[in-house]
Amino acid sequence: MTIGENIKRIRTSHDMSQEEFGRIANVSAAAVSAWEKDQKTPRMGPIEKIAAHFHLKKSDIIEDQERIVTTKDTLIDLMAESYRVPVIGSVRCGPGGYAYEYIDDEYIAIDASLSPSKTRGFRIEGDSMEGDHIFEGDIAVVKLQPEVENGQLAVVVIDNDEGTLKRVYMQYDPMGALVRLTLAASNPKYPPRIFSKEDINRVNIIGKVVEIRRSV
Numbered sequence: 001m002t003i004g005e006n007i008k009r010i011r012t013s014h015d016m017s018q019e020e021f022g023r024i025a026n027v028s029a030a031a032v033s034a035w036e037k038d039q040k041t042p043r044m045g046p047i048e049k050i051a052a053h054f055h056l057k058k059s060d061i062i063e064d065q066e067r068i069v070t071t072k073d074t075l076i077d078l079m080a081e082s083y084r085v086p087v088i089g090s091v092r093c094g095p096g097g098y099a100y101e102y103i104d105d106e107y108i109a110i111d112a113s114l115s116p117s118k119t120r121g122f123r124i125e126g127d128s129m130e131g132d133h134i135f136e137g138d139i140a141v142v143k144l145q146p147e148v149e150n151g152q153l154a155v156v157v158i159d160n161d162e163g164t165l166k167r168v169y170m171q172y173d174p175m176g177a178l179v180r181l182t183l184a185a186s187n188p189k190y191p192p193r194i195f196s197k198e199d200i201n202r203v204n205i206i207g208k209v210v211e212i213r214r215s216v
Helices: 003-013 018-025 029-036 044-053 072-082
Strands: 084-094 097-109 119-123 139-144 153-158 163-172 178-184 193-196 203-213
Touching: 003 018, 003 029, 018 029, 018 044, 084 153, 084 163, 097 119, 097 203, 119 203, 139 153, 163 203
Parallel strands: 084 119
Antiparallel strands: 084 097, 119 139, 139 203, 153 163, 153 203, 163 178, 178 193
């Protein structure tokens, strides 16, 4: 495969638009399009950004990655590799967006129905959710999205500080405006945190919890 074909393969396998991919490489969508058509060759700076973001070797981007799948087992191995995502130790909000602190060399496999670029593992700390049988050391599989439905488990960041997992409850006025947001723990030791209309912007939703993996 050419560099352009490798870039397109990486982008489409993570279900990303050219604009989303360009933000990772710090280039425009037009530049990504030109790369994929082999009209231009990316400089090493963007290649390094792409490799770091997707936890790839630079050679995965700039070398021929054509592989012939000859057995069912090999195909299964390749598919499993495509659906591994890193585990987050903590997350904060900053001026450039979310800053994730990844746990070195820790990955989890996810279901093929989930997008690898929009899914992360999140290591649970503390005992605030023990009532939901979620314990310290467990891993939450989190679909990254800015909104959740009422009562769902979510990873949130409060006051731009370190993220936490809580159940989110929302109350709306007759006009449909959000006027109250509650973050509820399931351990009775921890009272719910309630945010009124003026304080709701202190809470940022990172994503919805789709699965809990038991610590062993």
